[in-house]
Amino acid sequence: MIGEVAKDFGLYTKITGGQRIDLFGARMEQLPAIWKRLVDAGFESGHAYGKSLRTVKSCVGSTWCRYGVQDSTSMAIGLELRYRGLRSPHKLKLGVSGCARECAEARGKDAGIIATENGWNLYVGGNGGFTPRHAVLLAEDLDDETLVRTIDRFFMYYIRTADRLQRTAAWLQEIEGGLDHVRAVIMDDSLGIVADLDEAMAVHVAAYRDEWGDVLDDPEKLARFTSFVNAPEAGDDSLAYVMERGQRRPATAQERAAAARGEAVLIGGTTLEVRS
Known part of the structure; x- marks a missing residue:
């Protein structure tokens, strides 16, 4: 399930030193959909965002x-x-x-x-x-x-x-x-x-209680997960990525400069094409 979610949302993954699997690159408005699939599969929050x-x-x-x-x-x-x-x-x-x-x-x-x-x-x-x-x-x-x-x-x-x-x-x-x-x-x-x-x-x-599950069950909390208050479904088109080892990662300042010169770089839109 972790692999399927990573492919479907174009996330960058790695196994951590603490024996977990990180999923990087999800946008704010994508989190509830990602959590829903993981929670339904039996996963729960790892609290990596908290002092805990x-x-x-x-x-x-x-x-x-x-x-x-x-x-x-x-x-x-x-x-x-x-x-x-x-x-x-x-x-x-x-x-x-x-x-x-x-x-x-x-x-x-x-x-x-x-x-x-x-x-x-x-x-x-x-x-x-x-x-x-x-x-x-x-x-x-x-x-x-x-x-x-x-x-x-x-x-x-x-x-x-x-x-x-x-x-x-x-x-x-x-x-x-x-x-x-x-x-x-x-x-x-x-x-x-x-x-x-x-x-x-x-x-x-x-x-x-699992905090992911609590968010999914609370419409008020769910409403907070948007990139833009006045456009809840929109993603941030200014995000730029490059492919490395078959996964997308944020473009560096030098890579953004290269993109400005017309060289290839992936700009993150609402959805991302995933290549196997």
């Missing part, structure tokens, strides 16, 4: 790897379903590795889970980007239930105390008491708030 959970990256774990000691894939799926749509001060990324060889690069994530013979080690506060940081060890050899509960509390405490647009790495550095304080709060209930944190996460999980 982005991805839970995993290796193949004990199911397929001779080094794996835990089922990292199933754990990653469970965590992604649990935290999908969770709004936070900044984006959240997780990784789950099935052994200490760390193929899922969990120590570069906001919450990184690494399997051990006795359960899971939980690392927190890692990220890539402009100032990459390794995650630091929060707890060792956790069973499945304790692991999920600890991540719940870590995320909720971060959400309630971090500044806007502050990643977990910066938050851990700036919060008074640092990692030891956070560990005491969520593992030892030093502030007496873990029941409140648990309840807040339970409310999130119970109240989750």
Whole structure:
């Protein structure tokens, strides 16, 4: 279905480092039609537009790897379903590795889970980007239930105390008491708030709704998806594209200049011809 949508709407696709498939180039007025087809096929929003959970990256774990000691894939799926749509001060990324060889690069994530013979080690506060940081060890050899509960509390405490647009790495550095304080709060209930944190996460999980589906069911929200208020069905003819590896991408400034000289360039109209 992803491939059919990409062909029908002339979208540029790539597999991401976070193990997703990106579809680029859709115009505003095309989004509801694209979402309708994806939702009908069983897909839901990945929230890549929000300060929320982005991805839970995993290796193949004990199911397929001779080094794996835990089922990292199933754990990653469970965590992604649990935290999908969770709004936070900044984006959240997780990784789950099935052994200490760390193929899922969990120590570069906001919450990184690494399997051990006795359960899971939980690392927190890692990220890539402009100032990459390794995650630091929060707890060792956790069973499945304790692991999920600890991540719940870590995320909720971060959400309630971090500044806007502050990643977990910066938050851990700036919060008074640092990692030891956070560990005491969520593992030892030093502030007496873990029941409140648990309840807040339970409310999130119970109240989750797919935002694409919500838009499709709400005429008022649907009306916002137009390129031009006074011409809802019209596309933006000023968009220019070139073909690369059989897919269209936005033309660069140099390519637009070449088009102005009469050299070939594809101008994006209301519909696009798709060549197989």
